[in-house]
Amino acid sequence: MDTGEDLTESSLLVVVLDVGLSRATTLRNDPVLAGQVLEAVIAFSNAHMMMRLKNLLALVACDTETTEWIYPERKADMSDLRQQDGQHELFNELERTVRRKIAQLLKRSAGSNSKGESMLSGALGRALCYVHRMQQEERQLNARVLVVTANGQSVSQYMNFMNVFFTAQKQNVLIDVCCLGPESSLLQQGCDITGGQYFRPPQPQGLLQYLLWVFLPEPLLRNKLALPPRVKVDYRAACFCHRELVDIGFVCSVCLSIVCKFSPICTTCHTLFKNPGTLPIKPKRKKAKMV
Amino acid sequence: MTSSEDVLLQVSNVRYQKKTGTLYVMNERLAWMMDNRDTVSVSHRYADIKLQKISPEGKSKIQLQVVLHDSAASTFQFTNVGGQAEQIRERDSVKDLLMQLLPKFKRKVNKELEEKNKLLTDNPTLLQLYKDLVISKVITSEEFWAQHAPKYVKENVGNKQPIGVSGAFLADIKPQTDGCNGLKYKLTSDIIESIFKTYPAVRRKHMEYVPHKMSESEFWTKFFQSHYFHRDRIHSGNKDIFTECAKIDDQDMDKEIDSGIKDPLVDINSFGDTTFSEGFGVGSDTSANSHTGNIVHQNMIKRFNQHSFMVLKACQHSITENGTAENGQKDAHTSSTVAKDDGDDEDVTVIKKRRIQEKLTYDDLESSSSNVAACLNLSRVDRYLHGPITDTNSSTDVPAEKVSSSVMRELIRLMESPLGSSHRNPAALITPALAINAVGELSPGGSLMKGFQHEASASMTPADIETDLKTLYLSVCELLRHFWACFPPTTPQLEEKATTMHETLHRFHAAKLKPFEDRVIRECSPLSHNITSHLNQLLNSAYRKFAIWQQRKMQHFR
Numbered sequence: 001m002d003t004g005e006d007l008t009e010s011s012l013l014v015v016v017l018d019v020g021l022s023r024a025t026t027l028r029n030d031p032v033l034a035g036q037v038l039e040a041v042i043a044f045s046n047a048h049m050m051m052r053l054k055n056l057l058a059l060v061a062c063d064t065e066t067t068e069w070i071y072p073e074r075k076a077d078m079s080d081l082r083q084q085d086g087q088h089e090l091f092n093e094l095e096r097t098v099r100r101k102i103a104q105l106l107k108r109s110a111g112s113n114s115k116g117e118s119m120l121s122g123a124l125g126r127a128l129c130y131v132h133r134m135q136q137e138e139r140q141l142n143a144r145v146l147v148v149t150a151n152g153q154s155v156s157q158y159m160n161f162m163n164v165f166f167t168a169q170k171q172n173v174l175i176d177v178c179c180l181g182p183e184s185s186l187l188q189q190g191c192d193i194t195g196g197q198y199f200r201p202p203q204p205q206g207l208l209q210y211l212l213w214v215f216l217p218e219p220l221l222r223n224k225l226a227l228p229p230r231v232k233v234d235y236r237a238a239c240f241c242h243r244e245l246v247d248i249g250f251v252c253s254v255c256l257s258i259v260c261k262f263s264p265i266c267t268t269c270h271t272l273f274k275n276p277g278t279l280p281i282k283p284k285r286k287k288a289k290m291v
Numbered sequence: 292m293t294s295s296e297d298v299l300l301q302v303s304n305v306r307y308q309k310k311t312g313t314l315y316v317m318n319e320r321l322a323w324m325m326d327n328r329d330t331v332s333v334s335h336r337y338a339d340i341k342l343q344k345i346s347p348e349g350k351s352k353i354q355l356q357v358v359l360h361d362s363a364a365s366t367f368q369f370t371n372v373g374g375q376a377e378q379i380r381e382r383d384s385v386k387d388l389l390m391q392l393l394p395k396f397k398r399k400v401n402k403e404l405e406e407k408n409k410l411l412t413d414n415p416t417l418l419q420l421y422k423d424l425v426i427s428k429v430i431t432s433e434e435f436w437a438q439h440a441p442k443y444v445k446e447n448v449g450n451k452q453p454i455g456v457s458g459a460f461l462a463d464i465k466p467q468t469d470g471c472n473g474l475k476y477k478l479t480s481d482i483i484e485s486i487f488k489t490y491p492a493v494r495r496k497h498m499e500y501v502p503h504k505m506s507e508s509e510f511w512t513k514f515f516q517s518h519y520f521h522r523d524r525i526h527s528g529n530k531d532i533f534t535e536c537a538k539i540d541d542q543d544m545d546k547e548i549d550s551g552i553k554d555p556l557v558d559i560n561s562f563g564d565t566t567f568s569e570g571f572g573v574g575s576d577t578s579a580n581s582h583t584g585n586i587v588h589q590n591m592i593k594r595f596n597q598h599s600f601m602v603l604k605a606c607q608h609s610i611t612e613n614g615t616a617e618n619g620q621k622d623a624h625t626s627s628t629v630a631k632d633d634g635d636d637e638d639v640t641v642i643k644k645r646r647i648q649e650k651l652t653y654d655d656l657e658s659s660s661s662n663v664a665a666c667l668n669l670s671r672v673d674r675y676l677h678g679p680i681t682d683t684n685s686s687t688d689v690p691a692e693k694v695s696s697s698v699m700r701e702l703i704r705l706m707e708s709p710l711g712s713s714h715r716n717p718a719a720l721i722t723p724a725l726a727i728n729a730v731g732e733l734s735p736g737g738s739l740m741k742g743f744q745h746e747a748s749a750s751m752t753p754a755d756i757e758t759d760l761k762t763l764y765l766s767v768c769e770l771l772r773h774f775w776a777c778f779p780p781t782t783p784q785l786e787e788k789a790t791t792m793h794e795t796l797h798r799f800h801a802a803k804l805k806p807f808e809d810r811v812i813r814e815c816s817p818l819s820h821n822i823t824s825h826l827n828q829l830l831n832s833a834y835r836k837f838a839i840w841q842q843r844k845m846q847h848f849r
Contacts (some may be wrong), residue, residue, distance in 0.1 A: 021694045028694045031701035036720070039711045042719055077401050085714060096709050103706035110699040115692065202732065202739075208721040215790035228739045254667060255675055 010054035020118035025151030337396035
């Protein structure tokens with residue numbers, strides 16, 4: 001029935017794939033494993049498309065220099081859209097496109113010899129823009145972003161990440177993170193803020209199973225399933241002067257910069273502050289002395 | 292007399308059981324002392340007295356009987372030498388005094404118990420607390436009512452609103468024909484109350500005439516017979532007790548009309564029923580303002596106006612008596628006072644504008660005043676934009692290594708094949724063993740699902756244990772509330788209370804919590820102590836606080 005179809009919600013999944021391998025300790029020396037990871041991601045994307053006819057998928061890849069839009073392509077190359085071993089054309093097209101474009105991206109980055117942090121926040125930004133566009137086009141849409149990364153923390157992009165996370169929160173977009181490398185507290189914060197799932201598979205070889213179990217369910221279904229419990233997130237801010245995480249500090253009320261020790265002039269905005277001195281001590285009650 | 296109560300009334304020549312003596316009416320009791328004695332023979336507390344009776348009129352003996360709750364009765368005979376009238380007077384004075392005093396004491400004893408019962412039945416939480424704390428002897432019943440119940444008691448005490456007067460109350464007294472040309476009027480105390488409120492003159496008459504000159508029924512019969520009540524008030528000729536009332540009413544009306552309407556927004560003159568007469572008003576003005584109307588009609592209209600006026604005045608009086616004022620009344624008063632003070636036209640318009648403005652604007656719907664924001668001058672703009680970068684994190688970070696070209700080549704080669712390896716060999720994606728491993732880790736109880744113990748226990752508890760746990764929480768939280776309210780103990784009473792509450796908590800722990808835990812372990816062992824761990828935590832922190840406080844006290848006293 002047409003009315004039935006209109007009422008179902010479609011689910012948009014945007015996969016953000018971090019292809020920068022220079023900091024990925026587990027993957028940079030093991031191409032087979034890296035290839036397996038990529039294939040698992042593709043299979044997972046197919047599984048998502050298989051869940052419902054109206055589901056949508058997008059893929060963004062990023063490495064140390066660029067972010068690249070992988071899927072869906074603007075100009076579809078229809079040349080080799082022939083069925084092979086009975087696979088559904090959609091899945092076929094998806095796989096071919098993704099593999100081709102990632103190969104192109106890898107070739108470019110191999111040629112440029114760059115190393116460093118990946119442009120993950122930029123890729124997330126592009127993903128959110130796509131989500132925003134699809135939310136205008138589709139009437140009922142729930143969107144989530146899956147970040148697959150093998151790199152650790154990208155501290156230099158702290159502010160960008162925070163902007164992305166809060167934007168996603170405003171747009172009701174979940175950000176899931178599948179972290180193959182070292183723990184990233186920044187991404188953990190993002191998952192916590194948006195309500196997504198942060199997961200670190202103990203064995204990268206079994207990645208597909210982990211992905212299917214943890215990240216395939218839609219947001220509404222998740223609270224009915226027993227998924228891995230939320231981790232305790234370290235929300236401590238870093239002070240501006242020493243760049244160390246502080247529990248208790250001083251905040252400038254004008255520019256909101258955090259410092260660990262009091263200074264009469266805020267270093268960022270030059271506001272003057274009065275010295276608070278010591279904290280006021282409550283006058284001790286005099287107890288009656290026994291004679 | 293050795294008692295310390297005040298003697299309100301003393302009547303001599305009162306006989307009790309054939310002996311003469313003196314009757315004393317005191318603050319809390321009624322006492323009778325025989326002549327030539329100095330100890331009281333008979334004494335009855337007002338609280339014990341159920342009711343008093345007087346001998347009917349016409350009997351030779353003038354007696355007053357006091358009936359107690361346990362059906363014992365004492366009869367006092369008034370034997371004043373001055374004669375029956377004196378005796379009657381004395382007896383009536385005693386009776387009146389008792390009538391005032393008895394109600395105060397009468398209901399106290401039962402009422403307390405009744406109130407307590409009502410409270411317990413109305414608040415099931417209070418009942419539960421009572422059962423847990425008092426019946427298991429954790430705290431005594433007096434402590435319970437003193438400390439824990441007042442919160443619930445206070446809810447019942449509210450401001451009683453005065454009941455207004457219905458405009459139709461006189462009409463509601465529907466007369467019933469008696470069969471033989473008579474009319475029966477049914478009067479209830481509410482109607483009487485309304486009549487008194489509306490017509491204070493009638494109340495004055497009532498107080499004068501009843502019960503001395505005539506009885507209640509006679510008074511009301513006269514009232515209904517008089518033309519004062521009926522719509523045709525031809526009261527010039529009759530010698531009725533109510534003619535005065537009518538005259539007073541007339542005078543009141545005239546006074547009010549003279550003083551005029553003080554509300555500037557009300558324009559009485561525009562109430563006229565002006566219609567376009569024949570000829571669309573151009574013709575001669577005939578019927579609108581003529582006074583050729585029936586006298587009877589005019590009288591009736593005057594009656595209506597008077598009645599409404601008295602009803603409104605009654606409500607106004609009751610409001611100002613109680614000290615609170617309705618908004619409309621208040622406005623009328625304030626605006627009237629302002630008008631009276633200045634009496635200028637200008638002020639009248641100001642008052643009118645103010646009144647209209649009050650009706651138009653709602654203060655809490657208006658937006659609050661906007662704050663003037665300070666301008667942000669940044670010197671280190673990059674700091675503001677990019678935030679702090681934690682150095683420590685980056686130091687522990689993995690140093691970026693260039694990926695070896697061979698690896699890259701291999702990877703590119705893998706990726707360049709249009710279809711993945713899974714097409715040839717499905718197990719290349721994931722081996723079954725690894726998949727099963729992953730599933731095992733992710734299932735409840737697996738290595739990745741560690742935080743779920745507490746959540747699962749909620750579904751495992753049987754219903755009766757759950758309810759018991761809830762009641763335990765209720766009692767513990769109530770006791771802890773009182774305990775923590777004692778800190779910091781600034782007065783000796785608070786210190787005492789803290790000590791008693793501490794002991795109470797220990798008693799509760801032993802009497803209620805331990806058996807519950809044992810029961811849980813016996814009946815539902817997978818839960819074990821997790822379910823009561825929070826309760827234990829609460830109690831332990833209370834014990835700790837008490838211990839620290841005791842320690843500090845000891846240190847100070849050294």
